[in-house]
Amino acid sequence: MTHKHTHPASSATSGDAGANPVLKLLPLTLTVFIGFLTIGMQLPVLPLHLHDTLGMGTLVIGLVVGAQFAAALFSRSWAGNFADIRGTKRAVIAGLVTAACSGLMYLVSLAFVEVPVVSVWLLLLGRVILAMGESLIVTGALGWGIGLVGPQHAGKVMAWNGIAMYGAFALGAPAGVFLNAAWGFMGIAVSSVFIPLLALLVVANVTAVAPTATRRTPFYQVLGTVWTPGLGLAFCSVGFGVVTAFIALLFASRGWGNSSLAFTAFGLAFIGARLLFGHLPDKLGGAQVALVCVVIEAVGLLLIWGADTALVAYLGTALTGFGYSLAFPGFGVEAVRRAPAQTRSLAMGAYVAFLDISLGLTSPLAGVLASGWGIEAVYLGGAVTVALSFGVALMLLMGRADGKQAVPVHYKS
Template structure:
């Protein structure tokens, strides 16, 4: 299929080969790409419970610096979405994903380099920042490319299923990667985390080597602001719903440490397990009944989870709160995502996915430093009350999408 054929695919009826194959075919087609995304985010998940503690306990940094370093990845990912999306649309998503794995592996080597400067904590932190930026560039290429690649393989009518399975890979990797990171850190320290971060992405490259690529869908760059204008409403809903996820990834380990609870890594596991369970049981709903309806219910559950963490006086309550946050957030991404896909031009498939995910980056980039400042002023628990408020605002956006008229020429996928 030529680029022109791809670009001329009609909006209301998919081009040949982009229709809606049976679910089992969709699953089998997506399986290798899903596995590669799992591998990429397993590497990231290993870092989640360890990096904040390394910054705080080994390097002696405060909560604001922890938030800034953790959030730096999301700032860099946000700034790279346009580049990554256009790269995938113009050069092909397989090339984008391959480049992403290479860059992610280099970020692990930079982490290793930072350990040579532990006696000079400020220098070590700056080197870690470089590693976080490189990790963000790799992650941006992997996610943007994998989403566009997947939709290209199974068709736009299965966009919801693509987001469901890619999301399962991401958060399943978080759920398993976090305790694996704790084990690595306990035995080999942050050196083990850094070395694994350099090696694990190479496995992802091996997985995608044999997957059929899809043709580029564009011959010139599309201005990012045009795509942002098409997807900003569902993107805003995603951003607000992502605050709770950002608070768990950046600060749940510090909350457990402040309250002298053990087993912080199991909060990540509870989040990830509930996230996967929701997608396995209800993942078909965004495509079937509409994304906005699913998003309304999802963010309500997430708000309840954040309130439980805020009020927890024992670790089991915090685990339950993390699980409810994961369960609710699970379907917010495909729920708002289905609304975003039907608003975007079909020839900008990867760029549209990048623009949508950019709202997640915005949320996580802002959440880290703001929550760090809030924790310093009002205590670590207060940030989860703020997370519940953000989920409530996300529900308002979902309700607006639900009652609003579809965009002119828009379509449900």
């Protein structure tokens, strides 16, 4: 038989189409925020724990920290199928419980501080478990949100999920530093167990959306439907990658002092753009918004490349954050238009996988660029790569102008 484009979730949205979608998404946004607080708290603390307490070098630190990225990438397919088949609410709940289990692994690792190798392996396992939880939370929340408010509000769902994630990173980092100063890594481990469980209280009474699929869909099939907007996301995410990975090194090399204001400028512009203009991809079209926003992002990166004062670099990071903020849901709306309804969570997982791949490749490649041509060359390279996503947005627009509408593929079962 062939799945129809309609699905059980559609009944959840048809009866109250007039309800404010942002209000309906609020509990899910709060759930994602709480779930990602644990990741944000660990960002500044885990490398210090590995180096100072366990005596590990940069290679081991890179492997343990990077393990979460790799595990997140490889678990997107599993998490997306889980959400589509078992239900998005169940996926989010399972993700929160899984994230809490990663905290338990951190606690166990502290019992082996005197045997650093064992402690590191336990931390590595904790990072992998956390990544699996993160995949379930993100893919589940995206699919659930679209099921609740309808695909016509897909851009808002992605925009508010992004606000929750990046807000959690921004607030989680100083919270993690505070906990570490007061109670050491034990404070981080205990918090990592209990904080995700708090989100269960928020999500408990949110209306569930019926599962949209009855069988597992191969990841490559969905990847084929979203690869064009996914490629746009991969190119424009390079700007985000070079700012987060190399802005501190640029400031240090120029003697501009603390780079934390650059991160603040990026974060405020990112969240501000989503609050003020998060509705535009749904209203104007994802490709149109992406087309403009990647230009803003590329200009921001060029400003950082040519900056001769810290103030110009701050302006550059703000423009980069602003542009990238709306490019993500812009290309994402195009991905949703191409995704069959019964595999929507899996399609969202496939789309976000392009971000994982992009960030995974950006740091090492930019490192090679910096070692050969200087740290500022990273930002010129970033601007050129982001400009490629302009071509992708143009391709999406031209495809629509030629009458090649995105028709969701119907998978046989």
